[in-house]
Amino acid sequence: MTPDPTPTTAASAALFERARAVTPGGVNSPVRAFNAVGGTPRFIRSANGAWLTDVDGTSYVDLICSWGPMLLGHAHPEVLAAVGDAVARGTSFGTPTEPEVELAEEIVARTSVEKVRFVSSGTEATMSAIRLARGFTGRDVVIKFAGCYHGHVDSLLASAGSGLATFATPGTPGVPESSTALTLVLPYNDRAAVTAAFAEHGDRIACLITEAAPGNMGVVPPEPGFNAFLAETCTRHGALFISDEVMTGFRASRQGQWGLDGAVEGWRPDLVTFGKVMGGGFPAAAFGGRADVMSRLSPEGPVYQAGTLSGNPIATTAGLTTLRLATDDVYTHISSAAETIKAAAHEALDAAGVPHVVQTAGTMFSIFFRDPARGAVRNFAEASETDAAAYAAFFHAMLARGVYLPPSAYEAWFLSSAHDDRAVQTVLDALPEAARAAADAPEGAR
Numbered sequence: 001m002t003p004d005p006t007p008t009t010a011a012s013a014a015l016f017e018r019a020r021a022v023t024p025g026g027v028n029s030p031v032r033a034f035n036a037v038g039g040t041p042r043f044i045r046s047a048n049g050a051w052l053t054d055v056d057g058t059s060y061v062d063l064i065c066s067w068g069p070m071l072l073g074h075a076h077p078e079v080l081a082a083v084g085d086a087v088a089r090g091t092s093f094g095t096p097t098e099p100e101v102e103l104a105e106e107i108v109a110r111t112s113v114e115k116v117r118f119v120s121s122g123t124e125a126t127m128s129a130i131r132l133a134r135g136f137t138g139r140d141v142v143i144k145f146a147g148c149y150h151g152h153v154d155s156l157l158a159s160a161g162s163g164l165a166t167f168a169t170p171g172t173p174g175v176p177e178s179s180t181a182l183t184l185v186l187p188y189n190d191r192a193a194v195t196a197a198f199a200e201h202g203d204r205i206a207c208l209i210t211e212a213a214p215g216n217m218g219v220v221p222p223e224p225g226f227n228a229f230l231a232e233t234c235t236r237h238g239a240l241f242i243s244d245e246v247m248t249g250f251r252a253s254r255q256g257q258w259g260l261d262g263a264v265e266g267w268r269p270d271l272v273t274f275g276k277v278m279g280g281g282f283p284a285a286a287f288g289g290r291a292d293v294m295s296r297l298s299p300e301g302p303v304y305q306a307g308t309l310s311g312n313p314i315a316t317t318a319g320l321t322t323l324r325l326a327t328d329d330v331y332t333h334i335s336s337a338a339e340t341i342k343a344a345a346h347e348a349l350d351a352a353g354v355p356h357v358v359q360t361a362g363t364m365f366s367i368f369f370r371d372p373a374r375g376a377v378r379n380f381a382e383a384s385e386t387d388a389a390a391y392a393a394f395f396h397a398m399l400a401r402g403v404y405l406p407p408s409a410y411e412a413w414f415l416s417s418a419h420d421d422r423a424v425q426t427v428l429d430a431l432p433e434a435a436r437a438a439a440d441a442p443e444g445a446r
């Protein structure tokens, strides 16, 4: 497929106008609106393998993969067949079902968790894990890191307070100060800040939640030993360590980020949250962890948590089929495609003279448009130095050449096992011109 270099967007633009009349910003999740890069979001009609096709009939190599879930690519025939069979048996029963048990067994077998509870979104998973941690410990304070996103949970939509180890302020209107008054926001990869927070508030801290490898400020991997340090510090102070693997779970590696650190180093988080890949493109998520902690959940224990569509049979069937197909070969393929694209992007940006840093967590990666002399990006403050104008120019040049990147400089790039040579080559062919477009962008924060 040769992408049209100047694709029409008339049908997408018309739909966007209709959408804006009936939906805030015309989208049902903000980043889809292209506000960070400008222009008209493409309305996608269908997708197959590594390719998206929009309502104007233009096809794009998809480097978003539904923001992570589509590990096997779109419309995988075995996932579609399993979902079709499940749909034919009925779509929701409000009773326990077999696929829920099988998916829970699969997750327990692959990860550190002993028991798991299904919910419908990553937001619900982190919200419920925090409630459980508070219920289990009898404490109230939560620690999170600036730049880590855990869904739109009130207490986690928090900005850093005025100093280290001071309580946070709401990060958005609509979140009352009382909701963030028990949240401490610390700089990522900063052991001294964590130690200081525990020294000051240790006996009040219910849990520390972190992205297992942050992907929501661009990819900012934990420094070696950082997650182990967090787990050990929490344990020493009687707090729970919650590893948010909504993005990295079954994506960074077969066992998520934990497969790259905890499983190798010999430690386990107390609680883990999952989403995205484990739903196979349907709304399914989960939280799980130590059996003694999970058994505090209703109906076994006193901490209440529930959901009408939790463990929905279609979603759990899609997730189960996806995970069973997510073999070592899938991860090897995605890693190798990622390496090819990263190397070509680095070469193209270097050739165009665009300062940049490529960062990786397992099969996930992203490119920061910043001076490499300043070193790797370690935290949100450093991630914020990326040149957003250069990224916007790069993004649009890639889009015009048939590659759909995340429409924000602060997101991971996602690949799938369906990204074959043709899809990868389309990306490689687009990179040199896109790099030149980035070089010509108005001077930003470079």
Ligand SMILES: Cc1ncc(COP(=O)(O)O)c(C=O)c1O
Binding pocket: 067, 120, 121, 122, 123, 124, 126, 149, 150, 151, 152, 211, 216, 244, 245, 246, 247, 248, 275, 276, 285
């Ligand atoms: C690490 C992480 N946690 C939680 C969430 C929230 O998940 P959801 O969008 O399904 O509510 C996200 C979403 O991107 C995420 O990346």
